[in-house]
Amino acid sequence: MTVLSASQQQAIDKLEKLRVGALFMEPGTGKTLTAIQLVESSQADFVLWIVPFQTKDNLKDELTKWKFDKPHEIVGVESIGASDRIYMDLYNKLNKYKRVFIVVDESLKIKNVYAKRTQRVIKLGQKAYYKLILNGTPLSKNILDLYSQMTFLSPKILKMDKNAFMNKFCEYTKVQKNHATIKTFISGYANLEYLYSLIEPYVFDAKLNLNVGSNERRKDYWVYDDKLYQKLKDKLIEHIEEMSDVSVLGTFQEMQQSYSLDDDKLRALDELMKDEVEEDKTIIFVKFIATREELQERYPKALVLTYGKGSLGLNLQAYKYTIFYDKIWNYATLEQSKRRTYRMGQKEDVTYWYLDGDVGLESMMNHNIAGKGSLLKSFKAASQHKKKEQLKKLL
Template sequence: MQMSLLDNQIQAIQKLKQYNVGALFMKPGAGKTRVACELIKEVSPDYVLWITPFQTKENLANEIKKWGYEFPQDIIGIESLSNSDHLYLKCRDKLKKSSNSYIIMDESLKIKNKHALRTQRAIKLSRLANYRLIMNGTPLSRNILDLWSQLEFLSPKILNLSFSQFKKTFCEYVTITQIAKNKQQSMDIIKKYHNLEYLYQLIAPFIFSSSLELKVDWHYIRHDFTIDDELLQKYYEI
């Protein structure tokens, strides 16, 4: 299937193809997968690893096929990455053996928790790839701390800050300690942010964000029908 790229897709490709890493923060329906495939095609990789939520694996594979792209690739579920040592080691070996690999983290907010095993494994796999891309509708779900793991997946050189340093540089917070089930637990409450212009300068070159959605023509079909009294009564009951 061939279809011209939309303006925002062309802009994303032109910007991100300059780098080995990049982030696509585009709303659902804006064509992230098509942009990703074009970026992959630019570098002719010998291995492509897509990491995506398990329930979207089939849709992703169908979309890649629909646009006519063919890559030596694996599509794995992010949940499986933490549940299966075998799968993790298999992907790691393939990345190690490849000479020009590309890794894509779809729905990258799935790795916002730096403590999660799937986040740690995804980042370790990304270190083995020549090219790295993250995709999501938005980069944040709670606060700017969501960004750290996603940017670490791309490259630790972008921020060059540990998580603790990142939090101290850009957040003003208070730590609340409480006892729950005879255990002491601490939680940080962010009061406000600092140095956001500096943060933007660090990450802006590697991010393309667009709120544009695909233009879809709606077709309305009217179908008239009748219903008998018995079914009408059932309808009202339901």
């Protein structure tokens, strides 16, 4: 007999009476097992699991572990967006069943209502009798992330199109740029209690309560060789007004990579590895392949992961230390990365270390994560008023 936690049983008690639902359960609270139990309690005759491509094998192992025996298929959400053949094969296959159950894991992958993958998943959802979305962090930037997730479940939940949703729940600020172009930014939110009242009947939200502790600590370093960083910074400030969003983000990446393997940053990591953690119980998260290769060679007993590889789907309770060597600005990805160790099955207290550099980009990323906002948005908002001297101070 499968033993469920209190929150898992509460989720099942709430959602098994419904044909659609959302498990907004923090990573580590056992949302996959909860989803399996919900599917098994239904009358589904076929189950389509839509997951990030890199987690397909993990889900397959989980289904085997829990002896899941309903007819099913596992497909990567990226494949649905990229392959016409895969999408059409699935679309036609679902027509053969009467009570299809579609589960979308990591449903933030369909947050962009204009993306092909999102539109196709919503279309597939129209063939389903039951639908369930799973995500530990339902918002990565703002409440607009909720729109397509709820629309997939049922357009009857929100009963409004995207424009109506934006007008109802978002407040805007208009800024003039170059004496001609008017740009509009989301500056706040409204009617959030009403929004919650619309989605609450279909959502279960569990907090992770473990009998172990979680600590966060920081380690400072100074960038010694900042010539390339300064060069890229000057270029960015000089040309910000004509650069596209993609170009700005690309330059941010170059700036950050320029000091990823700086001598003092490596010195700070060496001190942590020597004095504060146990190498064979430590995960190090990085952004760049060259950095991962260097650190894995430097610390062969540690587990060095890139955020894309390690933030989803891995159960790493054997590790108790996590070092965020390179910063990121996506709150949801950071939370996913933290929950690789702080999850059900963890037996020891866990510690997270953040390396803090003395360049402005590091401070901006800290501010962005603290506010769960967009680095690009905050940076460009400052540029609208052409405060180049202010931007120099920020960076």
